[in-house]
Amino acid sequence: MSTSRQVALLRGINVGKNKQVPMAPLRELIESLGFEDVKTHLRSGNVAYTANTTPAAAAKKIEAALEKEMGVKAAVLTRSHDDLAAIVKSDPLGDVAKNPSLYLVTFLSEKPKTGPLKNLDPDEFAPEAFKHEGREIYTWSPDGVRNAKLTYQYWEKLLGVTATARNWRTVTKLLDMTST
Structure with a gap:
């Protein structure tokens, strides 16, 4: 390799x-x-x-x-x-997520089964929003991350995978750091 x-x-x-x-x-x-x-x-x-x-x-x-x-x-x-370049390019919530500290990417240890995700009603989490793509879940928490429902712990429990989250500012910085 x-x-x-x-x-x-x-x-x-x-x-x-x-x-x-x-x-x-x-x-x-x-x-x-x-x-x-x-x-x-x-x-x-x-x-x-x-x-x-x-x-x-x-x-x-x-x-x-x-x-x-x-x-x-x-x-x-x-x-x-x-992987990071694709994540940043995708930016599926970029049209609504205007504050990079409230826009998170949850990184998953593996691509989850789609069943649990299909059964989620996005309105149940409003004003938070989420979008799943591959091994990442993008979340927008306009009322703050501290009281968010869509935490990495939530995704771990729902999907049965290991997860960790980083805000958008950190994700783009990590992309820059891997570009050199």
Whole structure:
């Protein structure tokens, strides 16, 4: 496999007293796995890197190393630069989602079964809105993310997958970080 720019999204680190992961040691850990040009964004577990493995294989390596070397058990979801480019290009709620901090992309560990999604009534969540595409669910929470119904936890429970979310500003920054 040829090398590619990828991003790892670590779920649930640095949000409470547990799972504190400083960014410099995290970068060093990722580099120790053989990944190159490692960069972090914010303190919330966003890591861009170059790898000569698939994003799925990279996720497994990172998860195992986090637990072994740092004692942190955290789900890691990965996407390639091309995945991020497609996500940003799609922008299915861009016509209504005008505040990037209230526009979230929920990344799923796998493409979910469509049954649970087909049975959802979008009006039940108004004024929130959502759109599912592949391994992502885009959500718009105009009344704020803190009190939103359509959280990554909601999608995990409904769909039986692992999920983590990032706001639109972070998603576009991660695309920029994987473009170099």
